[in-house]
Amino acid sequence: xxxxxxxxxxxxxxxxxxxxPGAGVTRLPFTAEHARALDIIRGWMEAAGLVVSLxxxxxxxxxxxxxxxxxxxxxxSHQDSVREGGRYDGIMGVLLPILAVEKLRERGIRLPFAVExxxxxxxxxxxxxxALIGSRALAGRLDxxxxxxxxxxxxxxxxxMEGFGLDPEALPQAARDPGGMLGFLxxxxxxxxxxxxxxxxxxxxTAICGIxxxxxxxxxxxxxxxxxxxxxxxxxxxxxxxxxxxVERSARETDGLLGTVGAxxxxxxxxxxxPGEVRMSVELRAPDDAVRETAGAAVHRFCGALAERRxxxxxxxxxxxxxxxxCDPQLTATLADAxxxxxxxxxxxxxxxxxxxxxxxxLCPVTxxxxxCRDGISHNPAEYAAPADMGAAVAAIAGFIETLRxxxxx
Ligand code: HGY
Ligand code: MN
Ligand code: MN
Numbered sequence: 001x002x003x004x005x006x007x008x009x010x011x012x013x014x015x016x017x018x019x020x021p022g023a024g025v026t027r028l029p030f031t032a033e034h035a036r037a038l039d040i041i042r043g044w045m046e047a048a049g050l051v052v053s054l055x056x057x058x059x060x061x062x063x064x065x066x067x068x069x070x071x072x073x074x075x076x077s078h079q080d081s082v083r084e085g086g087r088y089d090g091i092m093g094v095l096l097p098i099l100a101v102e103k104l105r106e107r108g109i110r111l112p113f114a115v116e117x118x119x120x121x122x123x124x125x126x127x128x129x130x131a132l133i134g135s136r137a138l139a140g141r142l143d144x145x146x147x148x149x150x151x152x153x154x155x156x157x158x159x160x161m162e163g164f165g166l167d168p169e170a171l172p173q174a175a176r177d178p179g180g181m182l183g184f185l186x187x188x189x190x191x192x193x194x195x196x197x198x199x200x201x202x203x204x205x206t207a208i209c210g211i212x213x214x215x216x217x218x219x220x221x222x223x224x225x226x227x228x229x230x231x232x233x234x235x236x237x238x239x240x241x242x243x244x245x246x247v248e249r250s251a252r253e254t255d256g257l258l259g260t261v262g263a264x265x266x267x268x269x270x271x272x273x274x275p276g277e278v279r280m281s282v283e284l285r286a287p288d289d290a291v292r293e294t295a296g297a298a299v300h301r302f303c304g305a306l307a308e309r310r311x312x313x314x315x316x317x318x319x320x321x322x323x324x325x326x327c328d329p330q331l332t333a334t335l336a337d338a339x340x341x342x343x344x345x346x347x348x349x350x351x352x353x354x355x356x357x358x359x360x361x362x363l364c365p366v367t368x369x370x371x372x373c374r375d376g377i378s379h380n381p382a383e384y385a386a387p388a389d390m391g392a393a394v395a396a397i398a399g400f401i402e403t404l405r406x407x408x409x410x
Contacts, residue, residue, distance in 0.1 A: 005391030016087035024084040024381030029122035030160040048102035056170035057137035058121035066114030071182040076118030086383020093187040094119040100397035135359035140175030181364035186357040193376030201389040203347040205368035210324035214282040219313040222276025237275035258285040328365030338399035
């Protein structure tokens with residue numbers, strides 16, 4: 001078990017070096033770093049005996065063929081990271097299933113279905129104001145309008161994909177036939193502290209929360225910080241501060257709601273000028289979609305009233321939403337049994353982070369395996385999962401694949 005974990009740790013070290021400069025890992029979709037990462041992942045897949053292909057959304061797939069007409073079990077996660085993120089979020093869930101499939105092949109196990117290991121280009125939604133590009137394309141749910149969205153440098157998703165050698169017009173062809181899919185297993189670090197507290201290496205996910213993201217722009221008037229009287233100012237940042245306070249208040253006072261303003265840019269952004277323009281993000285999450293949507297609508301109303309009261313122009317646009325989903329009970333029971341076979345309790349817990357599995361639920365039944373991470377730290381260079389825990393995950397994934405039978409999903 002530990003051998004697999006040590007091997008996984010060494011492979012994750014290798015790919016963590018494929019990053020923009022700076023602290024931790026920054027690997028964004030459709031970049032030079034993404035291309036270098038795909039070369040490494042392709043090598044992992046080929047070494048495991050998988051037949052590798054790249055779809056129109058930049059998802060790398062390594063396939064182990066099954067009997068003619070048999071369905072396909074999908075496994076995988078995302079290659080991208082947040083800015084200055086860790087070395088496990090996403091990519092660990094690309095690697096561990098490849099090692100599990102390799103083990104089964106080496107043991108000569110013949111499966112009654114095909115298996116595909118996937119590495120999605122984008123899950124985080126850090127570069128473009130959308131997310132889950134690869135998994136949505138696979139599920140046939142990628143809205144073509146996202147191709148016109150631009151990154152911070154003004155590069156559209158369409159141009160970025162073309163620059164990466166992909167054909168955005170071929171995106172509809174990336175959609176899979178739901179009838180041919182047995183299910184999707186995503187393995188991921190927990191990104192929270194529960195497994196550490198419960199002294200468990202692994203856990204199974206019951207459900208994944210819903211999420212929405214809004215882009216808010218406030219426009220006032222820039223001016224000299226020493227000459228414009230307070231009563232005459234139209235300060236965009238002072239207005240933004242009210243929105244931040246309102247998002248926090250609403251989330252603190254609403255059961256299950258999480259609210260975050262994580263990105264904010266100020267113009268002109270100098271010490272002696274009244275801020276004239278602010279662009280900010282507002283992100284809301286909840287296990288209950290109605291709670292989240294009600295909160296999102298309330299933020300828009302707050303922005304409208306604020307604009308009037310402060311004499312600002314405020315635009316708020318919801319540019320991304322993903323509903324909450326439930327994991328498939330039968331696949332998850334099979335996964336829990338596989339975790340128990342490794343000596344774990346098969347602890348069940350919900351996910352407050354969203355995942356590729358959120359979008360894959362539109363294609364087929366999904367299940368998720370969580371791996372303990374140190375102190376629950378994630379989206380941070382200090383993210384860490386122990387080799388022994390990753391080894392246990394490889395064993396659980398292999399056990400899941402080996403015991404799964406077509407017809408067991410929903
Ligand atoms: O933001 C999320 O929940 C995920 O890590 N992308
Ligand atoms: Mn993440
Ligand atoms: Mn992730």
